Amino acid sequence: MITTINPEDWKVEPIKRISPSRFSNVNDCTLREIWSSNKKENLMGNHPDAVLGSIIHMMFENYVKSSGNFDFENVWSSVEKKFINDNLDVVPLSKTSSYYWVKKELAKRYIEKGQLRTHTKNAVNYKAEEWLESKSKKVGGIIDLIRYNNDQLSLMDFKTGKVYDNDGRIKENYEIQLKLYAALSSENKKTNYKWPDHLFLIDKNGKYCEIKYSEEEASKLLLEAETLLDDINKRINSGSSDAFEFAVTGEYCSFCQFRPACVKFREQPVSFDYLEDIYGEVIDIKEFSNGNHKIYFKNNKSVLINAVYTSGINNEIIELKKMGTGNTLFLLTNCIKNDSMPNQYKASKRTLIFEIVSV
Numbered sequence: 001m002i003t004t005i006n007p008e009d010w011k012v013e014p015i016k017r018i019s020p021s022r023f024s025n026v027n028d029c030t031l032r033e034i035w036s037s038n039k040k041e042n043l044m045g046n047h048p049d050a051v052l053g054s055i056i057h058m059m060f061e062n063y064v065k066s067s068g069n070f071d072f073e074n075v076w077s078s079v080e081k082k083f084i085n086d087n088l089d090v091v092p093l094s095k096t097s098s099y100y101w102v103k104k105e106l107a108k109r110y111i112e113k114g115q116l117r118t119h120t121k122n123a124v125n126y127k128a129e130e131w132l133e134s135k136s137k138k139v140g141g142i143i144d145l146i147r148y149n150n151d152q153l154s155l156m157d158f159k160t161g162k163v164y165d166n167d168g169r170i171k172e173n174y175e176i177q178l179k180l181y182a183a184l185s186s187e188n189k190k191t192n193y194k195w196p197d198h199l200f201l202i203d204k205n206g207k208y209c210e211i212k213y214s215e216e217e218a219s220k221l222l223l224e225a226e227t228l229l230d231d232i233n234k235r236i237n238s239g240s241s242d243a244f245e246f247a248v249t250g251e252y253c254s255f256c257q258f259r260p261a262c263v264k265f266r267e268q269p270v271s272f273d274y275l276e277d278i279y280g281e282v283i284d285i286k287e288f289s290n291g292n293h294k295i296y297f298k299n300n301k302s303v304l305i306n307a308v309y310t311s312g313i314n315n316e317i318i319e320l321k322k323m324g325t326g327n328t329l330f331l332l333t334n335c336i337k338n339d340s341m342p343n344q345y346k347a348s349k350r351t352l353i354f355e356i357v358s359v
């Protein structure tokens with residue numbers, strides 16, 4: 001089905017809360033975080049790597065919560081099935097995601113080595129997936145694991161992506177996230193209003209990476225997050241800012257679920273390696289005898305739809321033909337560039353078609 005994007009549906013509303021995991025992202029593109037907080041529709045589906053990351057994350061959580069034997073393969077297949085049902089466009093995940101087998105094997109080894117059990121079950125007490133929020137309720141989120149070991153309180157978060165940056169330092173956004181949770185812990189009854197003794201990230205290899213912090217810097221970060229939320233809401237409530245004044249394009253747009261609705265992205269497109277979104281008026285659609293189609297845009301660009309390889313969008317092509325060519329604007333996401341022929345593209349398995357209503 002071709003999804004119609006109507007700008008009227010993409011106005012911004014005040015946000016209720018900033019989550020520690022998203023605070024750093026607000027500085028990349030505030031609009032994406034506002035739309036996310038406003039629960040706007042996910043237009044692009046989830047990236048296969050993000051789906052695989054969520055599966056591994058859930059495996060760790062299930063293991064921590066399990067009391068007896070843990071049959072890795074069985075649990076994996078039911079968890080994968082659950083995620084696939086919600087993300088049919090990433091099937092087969094073993095082919096669409098990067099390093100599927102390696103990441104699965106690493107998760108298996110980590111769980112079978114029993115490291116998590118040592119760090120959780122044998123501890124005095126632990127809680128998985130706990131909601132922590134600030135007194136003001138303006139900052140809140142779910143921490144993966146809280147461990148109480150005698151008098152020691154540790155907050156832990158699982159990470160399935162890279163934990164370190166290119167300089168070998170723990171990624172800044174992860175540090176900020178955990179420090180914010182430390183500040184939330186100091187304002188929560190659940191943790192006896194205690195500042196944690198340790199903050200850990202647990203990477204996909206099971207390595208514990210400790211983040212050192214001071215109460216002063218964590219409190220400052222919390223205040224920054226609360227002030228940011230107030231500033232954003234003030235701008236939205238005053239009606240003085242157009243939604244797209246909150247948008248800043250960058251490489252991260254490739255993961256943005258709202259990209260087709262983003263005027264800023266269409267005005268200042270970012271090219272993602274070998275993929276590009278193609279946008280404009282369609283002037284012609286040719287059908288070839290092998291079932292392939294070619295869509296020609298007014299801006300001299302054209303996209304080849306391979307009937308077999310991209311069978312998922314064949315229905316949309318029929319719809320597109322019915323809608324006709326002319327003044328309507330269309331957007332085809334994630335088209336593969338042709339290095340030897342500029343302006344010629346091939347639809348990928350992740351190409352979606354949108355009709356863009358102009359204002």
Ligand code: SF4
Pocket residue numbers: 029030031032247248249250252253256257258259262264265
């Ligand atoms: S496409 Fe890019 S600029 Fe637009 S909302 Fe998403 S992240 Fe922001």
